[in-house]
Amino acid sequence: MNATTPIEPSSGSTDILARHDQGAHYVYDLSPEELVDEAIKNGEGRLADTGALVCNTGKFSGRTPKDRFIVRDEVTDQTVAWGDDNQPFDPIQFDTLHKRMVANLAGRTVYVRYARAGALNQYGLRLRIITTLAWHNLFSYIMFLRPEPGEATDGPVELTLLVDPSFSADPALDGTRHSNFTILNLSKGVILIGGTGYAGAIKKSVFSALNVWLPLKHNILPLHCAANKGSQGDTALFLGLSGTGKTTLSADPTRPLIGDDEHGWISENQVRTDQVGLGQVDQSLFNFEGGCYAQVLNLNREQEPQIFSAIKSGAILENTPFLPNSTTVDFSDSSLTANTRCAYPLNHIVNAVTPSVGSAPKHIFFLSADAFGVLPPISRLTPQQALDYFLLGYTAKITGTEQGVTSPMATFSPCFGAVFMPLPARTYAAMFKQRIERCGSQVWLINTGWKGGSIGIGKRMSLAHTRAMIDAALTGALDSIPFDQHTEFGLAIPTQCPGVPTELLNPINTWEYKGMYQLSARRLASAFAQKLTEL
CATH class of the missing domain: 3.40.449.10 (Phosphoenolpyruvate Carboxykinase, domain 1)
Structure with a gap:
């Protein structure tokens, strides 16, 4: 060979x-x-009172x-x-x-x-x-x-x-x-x-x-992403590195889960349809895995009910300490690592899709935990911007996801998973471009990171607000809303969104010192431009 x-x-x-x-x-x-x-x-390992097996991974x-x-x-x-x-x-x-x-x-x-x-x-x-x-x-x-x-x-x-x-x-x-x-x-x-x-x-x-x-x-495009589908069979993808919210945001009680981390998107001439009842099932997208691997630090039933309920017999918890003198896990305890994890079979999610396949995505969400707090919480991308941000893969490494990362740090990871993608980034990008153009997929950039300032000054985006923005995109609630253009990034920002305070949509409004925001945004936009020339 x-x-x-x-x-x-x-x-x-x-x-x-x-x-x-x-x-x-x-x-x-x-x-x-x-x-x-x-x-x-x-x-x-030991059994928790939920029936899950609790194990420590040791040094790493x-x-x-x-x-x-x-x-x-x-x-x-x-x-x-x-x-x-x-x-x-x-x-x-x-x-x-x-x-x-x-x-x-x-x-x-x-x-x-x-x-x-x-x-x-x-x-x-x-x-x-x-x-x-x-x-x-x-x-x-x-x-x-x-x-x-x-x-x-x-x-x-x-x-x-x-x-x-x-x-x-x-x-x-x-x-x-x-x-x-x-x-x-x-x-x-x-x-x-x-x-x-x-x-x-x-x-x-x-x-x-x-x-x-x-x-x-x-000729299958592999993606580091989660996927779910709506009641009409419309598939949504969530691309992002560990810690940006793929598992959390895709675990939606109203949208059956296809998978939480790794999928393949086949080309048009390979699309296979199977007769199911009176209709056809488009199998353009398929899950690589049979389970989910969720971060569980500070997990609670109210915010993430599906993941919380999945932690039962047949699941594994990693590096999650117990409450004193009990077999009850303390999800707030990060004494071993901030990268506490749970692995559970897909069928632990009540509305998981079986088999875990779906149609070509109608909506694609790029998840970036912006460490500088300058990206909008939601913005609509043009096809060229979608390609650029796919190549950039900008986010912040989250504490504990990689050994030696003790505080969030800005990073570029082409294709939102460069460390897992052995081929040249532009090989995957060309396949991505061909598919979104053919399918007419709408791509959105979601900042799950900070607002009002950088780490240590600003605050983390509200999960409830992020979910409301994604829901608005999926349901078409943003289709008739006017959009403004961000001065530095050229991103289209909705002027309003159901369930989200209007002042949060343009990130400059969340900063006390507007000049500092403009300086930080200009610096990050310059870093984006420089990185694109290197790819």
């Missing part, structure tokens, strides 16, 4: 269990109940992007956009590390799970996840698609993950940066994760593999 050949998943070449068996005790496809029992027996409570690598070989050399987000790894060192990891399984109980990433079978990626912790295997059961009753699980595996938090790499020997690592070998269909107990690394590494395979093999 030469460098110009599209990368395809391996088929049967990743059977590390057969090739390097070192006497481990392999346990296959345990039920959630059995895995919870194993986790408790092994001392991996978030991703460490600088410890993520992709094997550079004749297949990936001219395909991957190499750089800080996609660091190259030597194939020989990968093989050596791989063998050492498997040898480290000797004499241990190892949990093996077969699953699929992708709700549409014809585009799904068949997975085998090998974990040394029972709760990581339960996490994999939750996050990926489970085999249907009667579905064969002994077919060819296209991607194998080996996850062992107890295995520490030797940087001098193995070529890693630290003892922890995530390494993708896209040619062999193998992912190695070691030295970290953070379960999010499992789902994001599979997402990264799909983000290469689907565009090149199937």
